[in-house]
Amino acid sequence: MSLDAVARKFVELCSQGKNFDVMETMYAPDIVSVEGNGEETVGKGPVIDKSTRWVEVNTFHGETVRGPFFCGGTETDGQFAVYFTLDITRKATGQRLTLDEVALYTVKNDKITREQFFYDGDH
Amino acid sequence: MSLDAVARKFVELCSQGKNFDVMETMYAPDIVSVEGNGEETVGKGPVIDKSTRWVEVNTFHGETVRGPFFCGGTETDGQFAVYFTLDITRKATGQRLTLDEVALYTVKNDKITREQFFYDGDH
Numbered sequence: 001m002s003l004d005a006v007a008r009k010f011v012e013l014c015s016q017g018k019n020f021d022v023m024e025t026m027y028a029p030d031i032v033s034v035e036g037n038g039e040e041t042v043g044k045g046p047v048i049d050k051s052t053r054w055v056e057v058n059t060f061h062g063e064t065v066r067g068p069f070f071c072g073g074t075e076t077d078g079q080f081a082v083y084f085t086l087d088i089t090r091k092a093t094g095q096r097l098t099l100d101e102v103a104l105y106t107v108k109n110d111k112i113t114r115e116q117f118f119y120d121g122d123h
Numbered sequence: 124m125s126l127d128a129v130a131r132k133f134v135e136l137c138s139q140g141k142n143f144d145v146m147e148t149m150y151a152p153d154i155v156s157v158e159g160n161g162e163e164t165v166g167k168g169p170v171i172d173k174s175t176r177w178v179e180v181n182t183f184h185g186e187t188v189r190g191p192f193f194c195g196g197t198e199t200d201g202q203f204a205v206y207f208t209l210d211i212t213r214k215a216t217g218q219r220l221t222l223d224e225v226a227l228y229t230v231k232n233d234k235i236t237r238e239q240f241f242y243d244g245d246h
Contacts, residue, residue, distance in 0.1 A: 036195075038196065069224060071158070071161065079241075118194040120191065
């Protein structure tokens with residue numbers, strides 16, 4: 001599968017709310033996930049656990065996914081970026097929020113090997 | 124100046140349409156600019172010339188700048204991302220378009236040393 005095809009499949013599945021399917025099927029076993037504060041999580045299992053913990057403390061109403069966007073790369077490997085707008089409620093406070101973030105994905109051999117989340121403030 | 128301050132000044136100036144002021148004052152002499160197709164332009168002068176050529180063939184009606192967004196980095200050095208929505212008309216065809224792109228900036232010693240534009244299709 002090409003970088004382009006991986007990126008478009010990623011956006012299609014996320015747009016359908018299938019974010020956990022994406023992680024299960026498209027993430028490399030040794031994926032590195034980097035949060036806005038620079039904290040890294042290594043490995044598909046720990047990365048999925050991180051998302052599970054996030055879902056436990058936030059009610060997810062929906063998301064808008066813009067992209068994919070490309071900058072160079074080869075036919076098969078490289079990076080793509082996506083712009084997420086998340087509509088959530090913090091379960092602890094009941095506060096409803098819109099969260100914007102840029103996500104940057106690195107693809108090698110049809111798998112996502114690195115994800116970096118760029119945002120401002122607490123997500 | 125901190126990475127945070129550089130990024131916020133960048134967004135403030137771009138939001139005022141002062142993109143060329145940004146390039147003149149915030150870009151390192153040896154900045155590398157990477158377009159969506161992977162093509163690199165090296166040096167502040169050539170990068171400004173590239174933008175000048177773009178402005179010559181597009182009528183610029185306005186832009187929305189979302190961000191800055193952060194992912195790690197130190198107090199002074201690191202990266203920030205911005206999401207641009209450009210409202211333009213191609214002078215050659217008269218076609219009015221909305222262009223979306225993610226821009227990723229690398230900051231070292233208070234200057235922007237690298238910019239990468241992620242988009243889909245022709246910009």
